[in-house]
Amino acid sequence: MFGWLALLPEPRTGSVAVTTADGSPGGHLLLAVRRGKPDRDAVRVAPDIIESGAIGSGAIGSGAIRSGAVGSGAVGEGPGLAVSLVLPPRGTRPLFDDPAVVEAMRAVLRDPGRTVLFSTLVDGSTQWAGSVSATAAATTGWWRGDPFARLGPQHRLFVPPGVLRPVPLPAGPCHQRHAGTPWPWGRF
Amino acid sequence: MPRPEPGSTLPDVVLPDADGLPRLLSELPMGDPLIVHTYRGWFCPKERNYFRQVLLPLQEVAEVGYVRMVSVSVEPPAVAAAFRAGLDARWTFLSDADRTWQAALDLREITDTVHDPYLPTVLVCDPDLTVRAVWDGYWMWGRPTLDELWAALRGATAAIRPDWVAPRA
Numbered sequence: 001m002f003g004w005l006a007l008l009p010e011p012r013t014g015s016v017a018v019t020t021a022d023g024s025p026g027g028h029l030l031l032a033v034r035r036g037k038p039d040r041d042a043v044r045v046a047p048d049i050i051e052s053g054a055i056g057s058g059a060i061g062s063g064a065i066r067s068g069a070v071g072s073g074a075v076g077e078g079p080g081l082a083v084s085l086v087l088p089p090r091g092t093r094p095l096f097d098d099p100a101v102v103e104a105m106r107a108v109l110r111d112p113g114r115t116v117l118f119s120t121l122v123d124g125s126t127q128w129a130g131s132v133s134a135t136a137a138a139t140t141g142w143w144r145g146d147p148f149a150r151l152g153p154q155h156r157l158f159v160p161p162g163v164l165r166p167v168p169l170p171a172g173p174c175h176q177r178h179a180g181t182p183w184p185w186g187r188f
Numbered sequence: 189m190p191r192p193e194p195g196s197t198l199p200d201v202v203l204p205d206a207d208g209l210p211r212l213l214s215e216l217p218m219g220d221p222l223i224v225h226t227y228r229g230w231f232c233p234k235e236r237n238y239f240r241q242v243l244l245p246l247q248e249v250a251e252v253g254y255v256r257m258v259s260v261s262v263e264p265p266a267v268a269a270a271f272r273a274g275l276d277a278r279w280t281f282l283s284d285a286d287r288t289w290q291a292a293l294d295l296r297e298i299t300d301t302v303h304d305p306y307l308p309t310v311l312v313c314d315p316d317l318t319v320r321a322v323w324d325g326y327w328m329w330g331r332p333t334l335d336e337l338w339a340a341l342r343g344a345t346a347a348i349r350p351d352w353v354a355p356r357a
Binding site: 106109110112113168170171172173174175176184187188 | 205206207209211215216217218219220222247250251252253254255256257258269273276277278279280349
């Protein structure tokens with residue numbers, strides 16, 4: 001079962017309205033844990049950072065999209081978070097093994113306290129498709145300090161409570177993936 | 189509990205990491221071999237040297253070898269964080285400032301009554317915290333070399349990866 005993430009311009013069932021750092025509308029975040037892509041623009045994300053309120057009780061096996069009403073937000077107990085979402089468009093995504101991606105993962109392990117959750121994003125098994133990190137209280141320096149922000153366009157978002165779940169990083173120094181999964185999630 | 193020895197299982201424990209976040213030891217291996225390293229503290233030149241000569245070079249290999257590493261001391265998280273940052277370490281440092289796990293493992297260095305630090309020790313463990321190899325680092329030359337750790341990690345990996353012998357067509 002995969003985690004999926006898409007930032008959409010329009011709301012759809014299960015999406016959550018998010019705002020930008022200056023409070024203006026930031027789009028609609030769609031998160032899902034299921035086998036198939038919930039949207040053509042969705043990329044894979046670590047499923048454990050997705051709040052399980054809507055998907056934790058058997059729905060994972062049946063392929064659920066977060067089941068809150070459009071734009072309603074909370075379905076779990078995770079806190080509201082400031083999120084750095086780096087989402088390079090197709091055609092600009094480097095290989096996951098590109099030295100720039102590897103060095104950014106090293107930077108994440110170097111400073112694990114910077115973020116309360118982290119996942120790289122993947123599309124297929126070879127391309128790096130972005131990253132997501134979060135903190136309870138963002139400063140300008142925090143946004144700028146995202147080591148992945150130099151690799152693609154960064155969305156500075158505020159995500160309401162009940163959507164994302166803090167998950168500490170695993171022990172380093174390993175930054176290799178398991179069978180194409182979004183690092184650091186997964187294991188052999 | 190007697191000191192860790194091959195075949196014994198480490199008692200699980202919750203300790204704060206260098207950011208003060210509580211971490212459950214058994215959740216850290218994530219299915220990979222785990223190196224548990226206890227050290228006296230930042231103040232000890234032998235520790236600084238061992239980090240530089242062995243553990244930091246090991247990090248450069250372990251980062252692509254599906255291996256996890258943990259270093260444990262009695263120093264508070266803020267001190268461990270500063271030391272870790274200065275080393276440019278990318279693995280997890282745990283703080284046992286209360287010395288509860290130190291006592292459980294009988295790893296107090298009794299000859300240093302000023303710091304009551306950990307006895308320098310290096311363990312190679314399976315993902316379930318079963319100890320595969322132990323080195324007593326009270327004397328510098330008792331500590332494992334990079335080659336010895338490589339050999340121990342080869343054995344640990346071979347034991348848990350069903351495809352250790354590369355699949356054939």
